[in-house]
Amino acid sequence: MKLYYNPRSRAAIAKWMLDECGADYEIVPVDFAKREHKTPEFLKINPAGKLPALVDGDSRIFEGAAICLYLGDKFPEANLAPKIGAPERGRYLSLMVYSTSQVEPAMGDKLLGATTLPQRGWTDFETVKDVIEGALGDGPYLFGDWFTAADVMIGSMFIWKRMWGGPPERPKLEAYVDRLLARPKAMKVGS
Ligand SMILES: N[C@@H](CCC(=O)N[C@@H](CS)C(=O)NCC(=O)O)C(=O)O
Known part of the structure; x- marks a missing residue:
């Protein structure tokens, strides 16, 4: 590859x-x-x-x-993805698509100071954070103890946001980013 x-x-x-x-x-x-x-x-x-x-x-x-x-x-x-037919598969696919169709543009609006227009297809960033906090539940990952590609996609957005600087995120999301960055193979940007 x-x-x-x-x-x-x-x-x-x-x-x-x-x-x-x-x-x-x-x-x-x-x-x-x-x-x-x-x-x-x-x-x-x-x-x-x-x-x-x-x-x-x-x-x-x-x-x-x-x-x-x-x-x-x-x-x-x-073991980073629920298999076809597994009960978690639907939620997994939803979170994977949600990462780029809603998390990323909503975060972009916030960082750029742009107004989020519902007609565009995504919500404001506060709503995104509510959704992700809810999806995390007690964690540590989006599927409990199971780290999946959904954590790569959604977690990477919040890792990027931390790198952009600005005020810290909600404590639960900051703790999630800390956990992801502590993984031995965690995303590295710029090197
Ligand atoms: N939605 C795309 C976004 C891809 C994207 O915008 N990539 C940027 C780098 S982060 C790029 O290639 N920019 C160069 C350009 O557009 O000229 C994805 O997730 O793959």
């Missing part, structure tokens, strides 16, 4: 997932300054010209959530 990667990008999330899977993979560095993500060759892998992108044999996968879903199913031995 090849991960098209820049350390200062969302490709760090896909790398975290690959590492949690124990996958054997190759990093293909992508230099944004040289516009390597807009070359005809790269656009055949991700027509949107963005990172991350993963190539696995004849499969080309783009969008971070799709990559994490793909890897969760490809590496069942890593």
